[in-house]
Amino acid sequence: MKQTYTLLLLLVTLLTACSDPEDQPPVLRGTVSGKVNVYNEYNEPEPAEGVTVQALVGNTTLEASVDENGNYTITNVPYGQWTYLISKPGFKQHYKKDFNLSEEKATLDFSISRAPSFYVDRAEFYVHNDDQIRANVLLSEAVPAGKEFTLVTYVGKTANVSYEDYLFNSIAGFTSTGEENVQLLPSISVDDLKTNYGFTSGDTIYFMVYPGAARLYGYWEGKEYKVEAGLNPSLAVTFTLTLP
Template identity: 25%
Template sequence: MKKRFILLFVLSLVLLTSCSSDDNTALIPSADIIGTVELYDDDQNIIDNTNMTISLEGSSPLITATTDLNGNYNLKNVPFGTYTIVYEKEGFGTYKRFDVEHTDVGEFTLIPEQLKLGQISNSIITENTVVINGNFIILTVTRPETEDLLVKRLRIFYHNSENVSNEIYTEFSPIVGTNSNLANLTFSIAFFINLGFEPGDTLWFKVYGDNFYSNSYMDPDLGVTVFPNVNPITADAVSIVIP
């Protein structure tokens, strides 16, 4: 009887050890992801870096962190893999960083560069007009007289239909900066021909205020460039027929 009890005890230890080994093997290795942001207003002034929410898209449960006074964040105990990091704060457009490799090569993964993020632009477009003058197209953009930004920045989207927007477009301009609330922007007709538009096409313009730190990015899932910091309050699109 005593020998039988000892045998059963030994078998129990073996089974427990085996289960413990299997459990350890099933554990997913993890480490922290750390980084820093710096936040800016329309006039390129550094503003409060706190309380930006950083998260890992698609993680379950959702892994998040919040920035401190210096803009530092620490996503804790992240399983190794490839992630999209999402940056969000009230008054800011949502920014995404894709294909972040988080691998077992150290105590943590450091996002090396300090990410500079701008607010959604405070610049409002109140009116647009467009005319043809010889071989040129002149787009006039109007803002409120009370707008007191040091530099008024805008971005233009071009398309062949009236539903043109910062999400639906054929082409877009770089950021254009002006010093006055009324801006006359001149384009050669050849410029639009080179973009793929043709004589007889109706060319539509949609103009938005944008931040110096536009933080535009290519979204591989959507297949388009995203413009998170354009001001959605803007004038209606205007059009002209290309001669």
């Protein structure tokens, strides 16, 4: 019985060793190309020089640089799900996008924006007309008149609120008047906080305010916009308000 088992094992080993590699299904590969549009913090075009496009899966990284017009091409990409990272020196965040390659040629365009250098120096949050939450904001420096920018407010129940840990966010866009003082009108109401997020009178609300570029990039997840590029996390400041 032992000899029979040994002979069968030897036969299987020989058949495996002698199998033709060409009988194995080929790994399908394709080419991903596109353009990276680059903007400064005021939504104005910026040179694409220095932009790198990377395709990542597991421990494998495929990389390409863009030309002077922002065009790139990555060849010999195996079919399947890849994460794409777009980076440029001086930009605080990379734009990431998952993409499933399932054809010989695919086009994938990206846009990234530089995060602003200013921050919110002070903010006084208050309740307007017994319901709407507003804030008087002092920026660290005046944004040039006529330029656009955003303030992104993340709301939470603890001091650990951040763009990665929060209940919801509110994005407010501005056209600068050239002054450091702005009034922030986030889409936040007392009734909504109590009805949908479990707050009660006397609770402390935590607001983390991020300076944002005129154009933010990310993706929608239900009714929530997940910002991936255009924010400067290192310049965020937290403020509080006691709910009436």
